[in-house]
Amino acid sequence: MIGFNFSSDIYLNQQVMASSKPSQAIKPECDKHGQDLILYCPGHLMPCCDECISTSHSKCTGIKSLAGVVEKTKIENSKESVETNINSILNLLGTLINNKSKNIKRGENQYKDIQKSIKEIRKEINNHLDHLEKKLSQEIDTIWNQEKASATDFISEIEGEKKNLKEIKEHLQTVTRNTSKLQSFLGVHQIEQQVHQCQRYVEDLNDDERTKEVDIKMKQNDEIEKIQNTLESLESLGEVIVIKTETAMKIEISVGRELKVPLQEQSNINNMTMNIETKIEINIKKWISDMICLMDGRVIVVEEDGKVNLLTSDGKLQKQLPIPGKAYSVTQINQNTIAITYPWERAIKIFNMENETVTKVITLDNACGVYHSSIILWLVIYSDYNGNAVYCVDESGKQIWQYTQDLSGPRGLCTDTYGNIIVADYNSHRIIVISKDGQESKVLISKEDGLKNP
Numbered sequence: 001m002i003g004f005n006f007s008s009d010i011y012l013n014q015q016v017m018a019s020s021k022p023s024q025a026i027k028p029e030c031d032k033h034g035q036d037l038i039l040y041c042p043g044h045l046m047p048c049c050d051e052c053i054s055t056s057h058s059k060c061t062g063i064k065s066l067a068g069v070v071e072k073t074k075i076e077n078s079k080e081s082v083e084t085n086i087n088s089i090l091n092l093l094g095t096l097i098n099n100k101s102k103n104i105k106r107g108e109n110q111y112k113d114i115q116k117s118i119k120e121i122r123k124e125i126n127n128h129l130d131h132l133e134k135k136l137s138q139e140i141d142t143i144w145n146q147e148k149a150s151a152t153d154f155i156s157e158i159e160g161e162k163k164n165l166k167e168i169k170e171h172l173q174t175v176t177r178n179t180s181k182l183q184s185f186l187g188v189h190q191i192e193q194q195v196h197q198c199q200r201y202v203e204d205l206n207d208d209e210r211t212k213e214v215d216i217k218m219k220q221n222d223e224i225e226k227i228q229n230t231l232e233s234l235e236s237l238g239e240v241i242v243i244k245t246e247t248a249m250k251i252e253i254s255v256g257r258e259l260k261v262p263l264q265e266q267s268n269i270n271n272m273t274m275n276i277e278t279k280i281e282i283n284i285k286k287w288i289s290d291m292i293c294l295m296d297g298r299v300i301v302v303e304e305d306g307k308v309n310l311l312t313s314d315g316k317l318q319k320q321l322p323i324p325g326k327a328y329s330v331t332q333i334n335q336n337t338i339a340i341t342y343p344w345e346r347a348i349k350i351f352n353m354e355n356e357t358v359t360k361v362i363t364l365d366n367a368c369g370v371y372h373s374s375i376i377l378w379l380v381i382y383s384d385y386n387g388n389a390v391y392c393v394d395e396s397g398k399q400i401w402q403y404t405q406d407l408s409g410p411r412g413l414c415t416d417t418y419g420n421i422i423v424a425d426y427n428s429h430r431i432i433v434i435s436k437d438g439q440e441s442k443v444l445i446s447k448e449d450g451l452k453n454p
Contacts, residue, residue, distance in 0.1 A: 431444045
C-alpha cells in the first residue's frame with residue numbers, strides 16, 4: 001500500500017486564520033472547543049485540547065504535553081527561522097517582479113521591431129496588401145496588449161503578496177513582547193502557518209503559466225517569397241506568436257513544513273515499530289497491483305489491468321476513476337491529487353480527482369522496473385522491483401540517492417511524517433523502513449510475524 005505524508009499540511013491549513021495578521025492577544029485556548037490547549041500532536045504539529053484529541057487525533061501516536069514542548073522550544077530560534085523564510089520569499093518575489101518588468105521592456109522593443117518589419121515588407125509589395133498590413137498590426141496590438149496586461153496584473157498580485165509578507169514580518173518583531181512564553185510560542189506558530197501559506201503560493205508558481213518568459217515574434221508567411229507569382233493567393237503577411245520560456249523558481253527555505261520542536265527522537269528509524277492494526281474485506285476478484293488509504297478514510301485499489309477503483313472506508317465500490325493508460329500503483333499528494341506510476345511508460349502522472357484530469361507527467365530515466373512511488377515535497381521515491389532497489393529523484397527525474405541493500409522485489413512503499421520510507425519487500429516477506437537520506441534501514445515486520453508477499 002502506498003501512503004503520503006501531506007496529511008499534516010492539510011490539517012494545518014484548516015487551522016490558519018483568514019487574516020494575515022495574528023491577533024495581538026494570543027489566547028492559549030482552542031478556537032473550536034474553547035478549552036485550554038494543554039496537549040501537542042507531533043503527527044499534525046498542532047497544539048490541542050482534550051476534545052481535539054478525542055475527535056480529531058484519536059489515532060495519532062506520541063501525543064505530548066504542550067507545556068513540555070513549549071519548555072523545550074527555543075522561541076528565538078523559531079522566530080529567526082521564520083524571518084529567514086520571509087526574507088527568502090521576498091527576495092524571490094522581488095526577482096520575479098524585476099524579471100517580468102525587464103520582460104515587458106524587451107517585449108516593447110520586439111513589438112517595435114515587428115512593426116518595422118511589417119513596414120519593410122509592405123514597401124516591397126503593391127496596394128493589394130494594404131488590408132493585410134492592417135490585419136496583422138491589429139493582431140499584434142491585441143496579442144501584445146493581452147500579454148502586457150497579464151504580466152502587469154501578475155506583478156500587482158506579487159506586490160500584494162510582498163506587502164502581506166512585510167506586514168507579517170513587522171508583526172513577528174512584536175509577537176514576543178510583553179507576552180508569556182506560551183503566548184509567544186502560539187504567536188510564532190500562527191505566523192509560521194501564514195508563512196507556510198506564502199511558501200505554498202510560491203511553490204504553486206512553478207506550474208503557473210504567468211511565470212513563463214514571454215517573447216512575441218512574427219513568423220513570416222512563406223508565400224511572401226512567391227509574391228510576384230501568387231499575389232492573389234496571399235492571405236496574411238505573417239503570424240504573431242508568443243513564446244513562453246520556463247524560468248528557474250528556486251527558493252532557499254531554512255524551515256521546512258514542521259515547527260522547530262525537538263522531536264528528532266521520533267524520526268530515528270531505530271525507534272520505529274509496526275504491527276497489523278486492522279483488515280478490510282474488499283470484493284475484487286482480479287489480482288491487485290496496489291492500494292492506498294486516502295486521508296478521508298476511503299480506499300483506492302488498482303487492478304492488474306490498470307483499472308482504478310475508489311472504495312468507501314468499509315470496502316464498498318464507490319466508482320471507477322477515469323485514469324488514462326495502464327496504471328500500476330498510486331499514492332496521494334493532497335486531498336484531491338494522486339500520483340500514478342506507469343512502468344511501461346517509464347513515467348509518473350499526477351491526477352486531479354476533482355477535475356479528473358492529468359496535470360503533470362514526470363519521466364524517469366532508471367524506470368524499467370518502477371512500479372510503486374511516493375512523493376515528498378516534489379521529491380519522488382519509487383521502487384524498482386526487477387533491480388531490487390529504491391530510488392529518490394527530483395521532479396525532473398534526476399537521481400538524488402538509491403538504496404539497494406538486502407532488497408528482494410521491493411513493491412509498495414509510503415513515507416511517514418519525518419520522510420522515512422516504508423517498503424514492502426515482496427520476495428523476502430518483510431516490511432522495511434529506510435531513512436529519508438537512503439543511508440540506513442530496519443526490518444519492521446517479517447515472515448515470522450505472519451506476513452507473506454506484501
